[in-house]
Amino acid sequence: MSELIKDSLPTPTKQRFAAAFRIVSRFSFWIQLALASTSGIALIFAILSRNASEVVENGSISLSIFLAIVGVLLAAFSVVWAFRDRSLARRLQSSDRTIHPRKEEVIQALKIGLIVSFIGMLIAFVASEVSAIAVLSKSLSVPQGVAIYNRQNLIRSLDMLVILSNVNLIGTHLVGSITSLGLLEWID
Numbered sequence: 617m618s619e620l621i622k623d624s625l626p627t628p629t630k631q632r633f634a635a636a637f638r639i640v641s642r643f644s645f646w647i648q649l650a651l652a653s654t655s656g657i658a659l660i661f662a663i664l665s666r667n668a669s670e671v672v673e674n675g676s677i678s679l680s681i682f683l684a685i686v687g688v689l690l691a692a693f694s695v696v697w698a699f700r701d702r703s704l705a706r707r708l709q710s711s712d713r714t715i716h717p718r719k720e721e722v723i724q725a726l727k728i729g730l731i732v733s734f735i736g737m738l739i740a741f742v743a744s745e746v747s748a749i750a751v752l753s754k755s756l757s758v759p760q761g762v763a764i765y766n767r768q769n770l771i772r773s774l775d776m777l778v779i780l781s782n783v784n785l786i787g788t789h790l791v792g793s794i795t796s797l798g799l800l801e802w803i804d
Contacts, residue, residue: 630708630716637722637799638705644795645698648788652691655784659684662777676750680778683743687785690736694792697729723803726796733792740785747778 663681704725707715717725754775 633799633803634705634708636802638702638709640795640799641698641701641705644791645695645702647791648691648695648698651784651788651791652688652695655684655691655781655788656688658777658781658784659688662774662781665772665774665777676746676753677775677778680743680747680750680782683739683746684778684781684785687736687740687743687782687789690732690739691785691788694729694732694736694789697725697732698792698795701725701729719803723800726800726803729792730796730800733789733796737786737789737793740782740789744779744782744786747775747782751775751779 659681704717704722707717708722710716
């Protein structure tokens, strides 16, 4: 599959790669920024909607929120790294050859972005699984209609916001992974 993709793409001259790198890094930056912002806002609403005096019966949502916070921090790093990639691409397209980054520097930057995105995707996946299981267990633990009388079994908007946040984080890190991996495949 990898060879098929490499064969279908033109050989990456420095200028072709720089142009593609700039377009892809710009696309990656804006998509990651939008998804990470949405995730961060949903997470803030989820945290602010928690009642501090309420005893948390299910620690799964708290764990999911903690993992989501870690995922948002990794997403913020990934967004900053995508912005850095844009400046690397600009330097690569410059007519002044003295400021061109070395191939190893570009590869290293792409690898760091890929590793951070993979770690963030893993954390966001685990967090979304934990929160989805917590919501599912709440919904299955009591027959329908009885949850109205037992407030701890209600599925709150907090639970859904945490799931939304984690799913957006998966998307954020997926975009970062795909762009880094695609550019790494093409440059090698």
